[in-house]
Every structure is written in structure tokens, then in C-alpha cells.
Amino acid sequence: MPSESYHTRGGAPGSSPAGLDTTVGDHDALRPYLGVYFRCANRYVKTFRSVDGSGYVARCPVCAKPVRFRVGPGGTAQRFFEVSCR
Numbered sequence: 001m002p003s004e005s006y007h008t009r010g011g012a013p014g015s016s017p018a019g020l021d022t023t024v025g026d027h028d029a030l031r032p033y034l035g036v037y038f039r040c041a042n043r044y045v046k047t048f049r050s051v052d053g054s055g056y057v058a059r060c061p062v063c064a065k066p067v068r069f070r071v072g073p074g075g076t077a078q079r080f081f082e083v084s085c086r
């Protein structure tokens with residue numbers, strides 16, 4: 001595991017903060033969403049699937065870092081994730 005520090009905000013587009021890259025299963029055609037708990041903000045965020053259906057992006061309410069979740073076959077059925085930007 002690389003031990004880089006993630007103190008830069010808003011890095012290159014498409015880069016995932018804190019090395020998060022999660023694939024979630026394609027489930028629930030009706031209002032699909034994920035619950036994401038940001039430990040750094042102590043806040044729970046509900047995020048809906050992007051309009052193109054390719055995934056979800058949750059944004060930290062405090063530091064505004066995006067956390068991406070891809071939708072794909074074989075992805076986890078998990079609907080709740082706990083992340084931290086720090």
C-alpha cells in the first residue's frame with residue numbers, strides 16, 4: 001500500500017480520494033441510491049445514481065471531496081458505506 005498523503009483538495013478529475021474505488025451492483029431500478037457516512041464530517045449523505053446510470057458520486061458536506069462508486073455487474077449489494085476524507 002502506498003503511503004501518500006492526501007492533503008491536496010480537488011485533485012485531477014476522475015481521481016478518487018483516499019483510494020476509494022468501489023463497484024456496486026445494479027439493483028433497485030426505482031430511485032437507486034446509496035447511503036454514505038462521512039466520518040470526517042460526522043454526517044450521513046444519501047446519494048442518487050448519476051443520470052447516465054454509470055455510478056454514484058457522494059460529496060463530503062465539509063470538505064466537498066467527491067467519493068465515487070461505480071455500478072457494474074458483480075458489484076457489492078451493500079447500500080451503506082462509511083468513508084473518511086482524512
Ligand SMILES: [Zn+2]
Nearest residue numbers: 040060063085
Ligand atoms: Zn470530508
